[in-house]
Amino acid sequence: MQDLKEWRETLQQQSHRGDRPSLTVGMSTCGQAAGGAKVMAALEEEIARRGLQVDISQTSCIGMCYAEPIVEVALPGKPRVFYGDVTPERVPTLVEKHVLQGEPVREWALIQLSGEATPYEGIPVMPGSTYYGRQVRVVTSRLGLTNPESLEEYIATGGYEALEKVLGQMTPEQVIEEIKISGLRGRGGAGFPTGLKWSFTRQAPGDKKYVVCNADEGDPGAFMDRSVLEGDPFSVIEGMTIAAYAIGADEGYIYCRAEYPLAIKRLKMAIAAAGEKGLLGRDILGTGFNFDLHIKAGAGAFVCGEETALLASIEGRQGMPRVRPPFPAQQGLWGKPTNINNVETYANVPFIIKNGGQWFASMGTEKSKGTKVFCLTGKIKKTGLIEVPMGITLREIIFDIAGGIQDDKQFKAVQIGGPSGGCLPEDKLDLPVDYESLTAAGAIMGSGGMVVMDENTCMVDVARFFLNFTQAESCGKCTPCREGTKRMLEILTRICEGEGRMEDLDTLETLARVVKNTALCGLGQTCPNPILSTLQYFRHEYEAHIKDKRCPAHVCQALLVYTIDAGKCTGCGACARACPAGAISGEKKQPHRIDPALCIKCGSCMEKCKFGAISRL
Amino acid sequence: MDLGSNNDANIKAKALAEVLERYAGTEGALIPILQEAQEIYGYLPGEVMREIARKLKIPFSQVYGVATFYTQFHLKPRGRNIIRVCQGTACHVRGGARLLEAISAALGIGKNETTADGRFTLETVACLGSCGLAPVMMINEETYGRLAPEKIPAILEKY
Numbered sequence: 001m002q003d004l005k006e007w008r009e010t011l012q013q014q015s016h017r018g019d020r021p022s023l024t025v026g027m028s029t030c031g032q033a034a035g036g037a038k039v040m041a042a043l044e045e046e047i048a049r050r051g052l053q054v055d056i057s058q059t060s061c062i063g064m065c066y067a068e069p070i071v072e073v074a075l076p077g078k079p080r081v082f083y084g085d086v087t088p089e090r091v092p093t094l095v096e097k098h099v100l101q102g103e104p105v106r107e108w109a110l111i112q113l114s115g116e117a118t119p120y121e122g123i124p125v126m127p128g129s130t131y132y133g134r135q136v137r138v139v140t141s142r143l144g145l146t147n148p149e150s151l152e153e154y155i156a157t158g159g160y161e162a163l164e165k166v167l168g169q170m171t172p173e174q175v176i177e178e179i180k181i182s183g184l185r186g187r188g189g190a191g192f193p194t195g196l197k198w199s200f201t202r203q204a205p206g207d208k209k210y211v212v213c214n215a216d217e218g219d220p221g222a223f224m225d226r227s228v229l230e231g232d233p234f235s236v237i238e239g240m241t242i243a244a245y246a247i248g249a250d251e252g253y254i255y256c257r258a259e260y261p262l263a264i265k266r267l268k269m270a271i272a273a274a275g276e277k278g279l280l281g282r283d284i285l286g287t288g289f290n291f292d293l294h295i296k297a298g299a300g301a302f303v304c305g306e307e308t309a310l311l312a313s314i315e316g317r318q319g320m321p322r323v324r325p326p327f328p329a330q331q332g333l334w335g336k337p338t339n340i341n342n343v344e345t346y347a348n349v350p351f352i353i354k355n356g357g358q359w360f361a362s363m364g365t366e367k368s369k370g371t372k373v374f375c376l377t378g379k380i381k382k383t384g385l386i387e388v389p390m391g392i393t394l395r396e397i398i399f400d401i402a403g404g405i406q407d408d409k410q411f412k413a414v415q416i417g418g419p420s421g422g423c424l425p426e427d428k429l430d431l432p433v434d435y436e437s438l439t440a441a442g443a444i445m446g447s448g449g450m451v452v453m454d455e456n457t458c459m460v461d462v463a464r465f466f467l468n469f470t471q472a473e474s475c476g477k478c479t480p481c482r483e484g485t486k487r488m489l490e491i492l493t494r495i496c497e498g499e500g501r502m503e504d505l506d507t508l509e510t511l512a513r514v515v516k517n518t519a520l521c522g523l524g525q526t527c528p529n530p531i532l533s534t535l536q537y538f539r540h541e542y543e544a545h546i547k548d549k550r551c552p553a554h555v556c557q558a559l560l561v562y563t564i565d566a567g568k569c570t571g572c573g574a575c576a577r578a579c580p581a582g583a584i585s586g587e588k589k590q591p592h593r594i595d596p597a598l599c600i601k602c603g604s605c606m607e608k609c610k611f612g613a614i615s616r617l
Numbered sequence: 618m619d620l621g622s623n624n625d626a627n628i629k630a631k632a633l634a635e636v637l638e639r640y641a642g643t644e645g646a647l648i649p650i651l652q653e654a655q656e657i658y659g660y661l662p663g664e665v666m667r668e669i670a671r672k673l674k675i676p677f678s679q680v681y682g683v684a685t686f687y688t689q690f691h692l693k694p695r696g697r698n699i700i701r702v703c704q705g706t707a708c709h710v711r712g713g714a715r716l717l718e719a720i721s722a723a724l725g726i727g728k729n730e731t732t733a734d735g736r737f738t739l740e741t742v743a744c745l746g747s748c749g750l751a752p753v754m755m756i757n758e759e760t761y762g763r764l765a766p767e768k769i770p771a772i773l774e775k776y
């Protein structure tokens with residue numbers, strides 16, 4: 001243990017950012033999807049071409065997805081400057097101006113992190129910028145700022161101080177007590193108090209116990225766990241190691257969805273590196289404590305995020321949920337007491353131990369403590385990953401941090417909590433984000449996905465979208481979920497196709513309540529939420545579909561009518577050529593017309609018309 | 618069943634035998650074995666599932682049940698390049714459905730179908746975790762973000 005302290009001190013003195021300029025590219029999955037690899041290649045080429053002594057490395061996602069690919073340029077003793085929307089074409093200028101002449105390219109810079117250096121003028125400083133000003137970065141504090149594959153950087157930035165403290169000075173009971181004081185609640189969705197869960201598993205009789213990390217992240221629209229795993233894998237591993245010590249386990253599993261190959265790769269590297277330095281495996285830090293950690297890749301089934309289904313899947317069976325109790329804390333993996341928590345839950349643990357439960361509890365609201373990571377997506381200006389104190393309002397998140405709606409359109413709804421959550425309208429925007437308030441409003445905290453919708457989103461279509469998802473993902477074990485989702489989907493599809501009847505709304509509501517109350521697992525119990533919340537807040541949209549045969553957002557294809565304004569049409573024929581159904585006819589230079597019987601309502605004609613002559617009703 | 622040329626079949630059979638050897642005696646190994654078998658064969662031929670059942674000494678129905686439960690497993694051969702178009706929420710509100718239509722039209726195949734020349738298989742996925750760049754698709758291991766129907770032909774060209 002003394003060795004670890006000394007090693008940390010040496011690492012801190014060395015400071016990984018030495019006396020050479022450094023270039024760092026955001027290369028998480030989203031950075032790569034935005035073209036990060038091309039930028040990396042261009043940087044390498046430019047540096048080689050000029051024969052410069054510059055370090056090039058990669059990092060994870062700093063959270064500003066909207067500005068990917070992101071490149072950080074740092075000169076020795078100067079602030080770290082982050083550039084957004086970097087393209088290979090911009091690389092030569094960046095290198096010339098910033099690296100060689102020492103002058104940042106201000107118009108491309110997003111923010112700077114100055115540390116002890118004097119900030120550059122004219123570039124927002126990170127904690128004070130509009131995007132980061134309201135954020136409190138705890139579990140995301142290393143994201144985009146360190147090399148996630150480097151154990152050295154993790155340790156130099158305070159990593160493994162918590163494990164050191166736990167193994168050196170605390171009993172398992174004290175660890176659990178500290179987590180209880182912090183008020184930490186599970187970040188996987190349901191918000192169960194973590195300390196309490198740990199104490200159940202600790203008290204459960206048995207010599208063999210397991211800790212399991214739920215990294216299945218099945219909610220579409222959520223990527224918090226992926227970002228944490230890709231950006232700070234060691235924090236999750238350290239959190240799990242502390243949990244294992246607290247509950248008396250010597251073995252653990254991380255169940256990660258197979259759609260996250262980079263997260264799995266980083267976890268494997270991190271586990272190997274920690275094992276090599278005696279931070280995992282036999283006799284950790286020379287204290288006699290043992291903990292082995294394995295990775296299991298999921299195989300594509302949303303229901304496997306449910307804890308009992310997940311355990312069945314680790315055991316190599318079909319991932320079907322079972323009735324609880326017994327809870328995993330009593331009978332989990334292979335029948336042994338098992339503590340299962342979400343990625344973000346574990347990632348919080350080292351910070352809580354290091355800074356104390358009180359520190360964590362000082363953030364947030366009375367019942368929801370600490371911070372929460374959210375993914376902002378949909379029709380929003382600044383899509384990205386943010387971490388905010390609990391209790392912040394939805395309006396602050398959507399308008400202050402994320403800059404409001406794309407193209408300055410009208411806000412319509414925010415979907416929170418994925419397929420188990422709900423859609424909240426404008427007048428709920430001042431709601432504080434905490435477990436109880438969101439549930440009371442008909443949504444749930446969920447894992448942290450927030451999909452913002454604007455005037456061009458149809459809420460009936462959204463409800464149908466979610467039911468389509470849950471119907472496909474229902475494992476089929478219990479009847480209410482298997483049959484209920486089918487029936488509800490049929491009704492919603494009918495309404496979207498203009499065949500709905502007013503009585504359908506009552507049937508839908510009744511069905512939703514029955515499924516909610518009788519389904520076996522959380523999937524079925526919560527899948528009606530998207531329907532109930534849209535019925536509650538956007539009933540007028542359902543009625544427009546049924547009574548007026550009209551989709552106010554112009555989304556439901558069957559209800560659209562395309563027409564050509566003869567006054568504006570010049571007869572250029574572009575629409576007729578674009579129409580895949582041959583529904584448009586007319587003489588050259590004469591107004592054209594659309595045959596409604598042939599029209600498949602794809603909208604191709606409208607896109608091609610340069611004269612605004614085609615309208616959609 | 619045609620599992621490729623004789624030689625090719627031998628190499629694959631040997632690789633499968635190695636996988637089974639490596640997991641011998643490991644608890645809960647069925648899913649990782651199926652994952653690796655699929656990597657070797659590109660899909661899970663019936664013969665391979667039967668072999669796995671024999672070696673693990675479990676009923677074939679159990680192997681088949683697991684293979685059909687998880688969407689990751691495929692019981693039919695697939696194309697050389699796998700396109701997975703995200704149909705998750707964030708992609709849905711940013712035009713994921715139109716993207717799928719455009720790809721489907723460009724390739725002349727529907728969801729879960731393979732082009733006649735075996736070049737592409739078209740699949741959908743519930744979320745690729747790059748929602749900030751919606752709409753998104755993945756071809757093999759590569760993720761493409763901020764897509765629009767117009768960008769599709771040039772991307773497909775590369776494969």
Ligand SMILES: Cc1cc2nc3c(=O)[nH]c(=O)nc-3n(C[C@H](O)[C@H](O)[C@H](O)COP(=O)(O)O)c2cc1C
Nearest residue numbers: 186187188214217218305306307341342345522523
């Ligand atoms: C259908 C369904 C899907 C779930 N998916 C996830 C998931 O992807 N990730 C997760 O952490 N928890 C998920 N959960 C919640 C888990 O069952 C469990 O409550 C959680 O892993 C406990 O960890 P926590 O206390 O740290 O939140 C899901 C639950 C249900 C019912």
Ligand code: FES
Nearest residue numbers: 703705708745748
């Ligand atoms: S919803 Fe498409 S990547 Fe997440």
